[in-house]
Amino acid sequence: MQEKNRGLALFTLLVFLFLLGPLIIISFTSFEPGSVLKFPPEGFSLRWYENIFNVEMFMTTFQTSMIVSLLGNLLALLLGIPAAYALSRFQFRGKGLLNGIFISPVLIPGIVMGFAMLKYVIVVYHLPIYAGLLVGHTVLMLPFIIRVIASSLSNFDFAIEEAALSLGAGRLETFFKVVLPNIRSGIIAAILIAFLESFNNVDISVFMTGPGVSTLPIQMLTYVENNFDPTIAAISVVLMMITAILMFVIERLMGLSYFTKR
Amino acid sequence: MALLALENVSVAYDNQYILQNFNLNIEKGQLISLLGPSGCGKTTTLRLIAGFLEAKDGRFLFDGKDYTRVPVNKRNFGFVFQSYALFPHLSVFDNVAFGLRLRKVNEAEVKQRVLRILEVVSLGGFEKRFPKELSGGQRQRVAIARALVISPDLLLFDEPLSNLDANLRINMRVEIRRIQQELGITTVYVSHDQEECFSISDQVAIMNKGIIEQLDDPATIFKYPKTEFIARFIGFTNFIDFAERSETNGEIGLRVGGHEFVAAKNPGTASPMSKKCAMRPDDLLVTTEEADQAGMNRLHGSVKVSTFLGRSYQYVVETELGDFTVNQEMETPYRSGQKVNLLFPKDKMVLVD
Numbered sequence: 001m002q003e004k005n006r007g008l009a010l011f012t013l014l015v016f017l018f019l020l021g022p023l024i025i026i027s028f029t030s031f032e033p034g035s036v037l038k039f040p041p042e043g044f045s046l047r048w049y050e051n052i053f054n055v056e057m058f059m060t061t062f063q064t065s066m067i068v069s070l071l072g073n074l075l076a077l078l079l080g081i082p083a084a085y086a087l088s089r090f091q092f093r094g095k096g097l098l099n100g101i102f103i104s105p106v107l108i109p110g111i112v113m114g115f116a117m118l119k120y121v122i123v124v125y126h127l128p129i130y131a132g133l134l135v136g137h138t139v140l141m142l143p144f145i146i147r148v149i150a151s152s153l154s155n156f157d158f159a160i161e162e163a164a165l166s167l168g169a170g171r172l173e174t175f176f177k178v179v180l181p182n183i184r185s186g187i188i189a190a191i192l193i194a195f196l197e198s199f200n201n202v203d204i205s206v207f208m209t210g211p212g213v214s215t216l217p218i219q220m221l222t223y224v225e226n227n228f229d230p231t232i233a234a235i236s237v238v239l240m241m242i243t244a245i246l247m248f249v250i251e252r253l254m255g256l257s258y259f260t261k262r
Numbered sequence: 263m264a265l266l267a268l269e270n271v272s273v274a275y276d277n278q279y280i281l282q283n284f285n286l287n288i289e290k291g292q293l294i295s296l297l298g299p300s301g302c303g304k305t306t307t308l309r310l311i312a313g314f315l316e317a318k319d320g321r322f323l324f325d326g327k328d329y330t331r332v333p334v335n336k337r338n339f340g341f342v343f344q345s346y347a348l349f350p351h352l353s354v355f356d357n358v359a360f361g362l363r364l365r366k367v368n369e370a371e372v373k374q375r376v377l378r379i380l381e382v383v384s385l386g387g388f389e390k391r392f393p394k395e396l397s398g399g400q401r402q403r404v405a406i407a408r409a410l411v412i413s414p415d416l417l418l419f420d421e422p423l424s425n426l427d428a429n430l431r432i433n434m435r436v437e438i439r440r441i442q443q444e445l446g447i448t449t450v451y452v453s454h455d456q457e458e459c460f461s462i463s464d465q466v467a468i469m470n471k472g473i474i475e476q477l478d479d480p481a482t483i484f485k486y487p488k489t490e491f492i493a494r495f496i497g498f499t500n501f502i503d504f505a506e507r508s509e510t511n512g513e514i515g516l517r518v519g520g521h522e523f524v525a526a527k528n529p530g531t532a533s534p535m536s537k538k539c540a541m542r543p544d545d546l547l548v549t550t551e552e553a554d555q556a557g558m559n560r561l562h563g564s565v566k567v568s569t570f571l572g573r574s575y576q577y578v579v580e581t582e583l584g585d586f587t588v589n590q591e592m593e594t595p596y597r598s599g600q601k602v603n604l605l606f607p608k609d610k611m612v613l614v615d
Contacts, residue, residue: 157345159344160347160349162334162341162343162347163341163343163348163349163405164360166313166335166339166340166341166409167335167360167361167364167408168335168338168361168365169360169364170335173364178349181351182349
């Protein structure tokens with residue numbers, strides 16, 4: 001039998017409470033029937049969940065967020081898969097430097113990144129807001145895509161590629177018939193992780209949004225500035241659920257250990 | 263004319279030559295092994311033939327056609343990898359069918375050919391399994407089937423057995439030889455295991471530092487190594503460097519530092535000027551008798567080290583010409599320090615370069 005340590009158990013419980021407490025409180029308050037955020041709630045009602053659909057800006061910005069995250073995801077995949085492949089497959093001069101550049105968006109504070117994107121994409125190139133937002137999110141997602149796919153390529157035996165070549169397959173044919181199917185779960189995990197990063201992002205979006213174009217998290221910020229009803233709690237619960245479901249899928253595909261091993 | 267010819271081929275990485283002015287000819291239907299220590303260029307040679315590497319200079323002729331710039335996927339050579347390199351996402355059937363489907367063979371024929379070749383490698387009934395459900399030996403047989411089913415013009419093996427355990431290795435090499443002879447397919451086989459190479463090959467090329475030191479049938483190499491490197495590689499441990507050489511009535515006289523030796527004239531492979539002799543530890547004899555014996559050269563010495571090998575004793579004997587290692591079966595061993603005579607049978611003294 002393992003020795004029990006009540007003190008440690010209590011401490012662990014406190015840590016959990018500290019981490020999960022705000023989420024639990026938000027979840028409870030979302031069911032508040034009154035029009036002011038309260039904890040504990042004074043009843044049970046789904047009216048604020050219904051209200052999400054009545055606030056038009058939530059619906060339009062949700063749409064924008066989905067489009068930007070999905071389209072940006074696609075762009076980041078088109079750039080990221082070849083990049084990850086080249087970085088894993090070949091030895092070349094400047095490989096370490098390139099690796100560093102590709103992961104730098106993760107290391108640079110989002111607020112700095114956002115401001116830099118604003119200066120570069122909007123001020124210098126005068127891209128329309130929508131396009132600028134898309135570029136910003138593509139850049140945001142790219143390092144996650146590259147890291148996750150490169151990590152799944154690191155378990156790939158490139159002799160398999162040579163086997164396909166020796167059997168008569170061309171280079172492209174080999175990539176699509178042999179390489180892609182074997183890193184499929186890595187690609188799906190990359191898509192999901194990048195989607196979460198993009199969909200929940202505030203710091204880059206806050207610079208890249210503008211009149212008429214906004215993402216859901218930015219709209220939520222604006223909303224709490226003017227309103228104090230539980231709609232915001234309800235929408236937060238919805239976002240938490242989406243995140244939890246995606247994380248569950250990622251865990252199934254690659255194991256969450258991916259996040260701890262670097 | 264040879265089926266395959268490498269003519270003055272050079273391969274270099276970052277200006278460092280792995281192969282330089284390399285030549286090799288292989289006859290149709292033969293199994294030829296490239297054998298040598300790691301870094302000798304054997305794998306480079308194989309990958310060059312396969313087309314994974316391109317020659318910097320020289321030509322690669324196959325069946326009279328210039329293959330030097332033909333890309334790997336247009337060569338129709340079968341390649342068997344050390345790591346098997348099966349496609350993990352495909353069943354055994356689909357793995358083997360891969361090359362046929364690329365060749366747009368119709369599905370009925372694909373099925374027939376795949377099932378037949380799986381019989382050849384004794385894997386009938388395994389077609390629905392996936393690679394991860396197979397043992398190492400079975401995986402390697404799938405890899406061989408996958409390379410064979412496309413009716414390759416040439417079959418290439420890159421250390422195919424080195425990931426298998428010892429018993430399986432012996433079974434598999436017999437299997438490889440059987441399949442190769444059954445199908446009469448020209449084969450190049452790379453290994454660093456000499457027993458493996460010698461047992462299955464028609465010809466063995468022993469490589470060292472990017473050149474072939476000797477290309478002969480296994481028995482010839484085993485008896486008459488051409489160079490000191492090869493002699494050491496295949497178990498000759500004793501060498502004498504003579505200063506003078508002369509030939510009299512079918513024998514070779516050799517002299518160094520006041521010692522005179524006679525060696526029988528063997529159908530050796532070394533150059534006619536060579537003055538270096540190689541001897542296996544099993545071929546020398548240690549004795550305390552002083553009488554001359556016919557057909558023997560004699561050298562005085564003393565036992566330096568005596569070790570028990572189980573069936574025999576191994577002695578290191580110190581002489582004026584250096585230390586010699588001798589394996590000898592006997593009841594009561596010589597002691598360290600004991601004065602002995604070392605006997606060198608004339609016909610066991612092999613001249614090497």
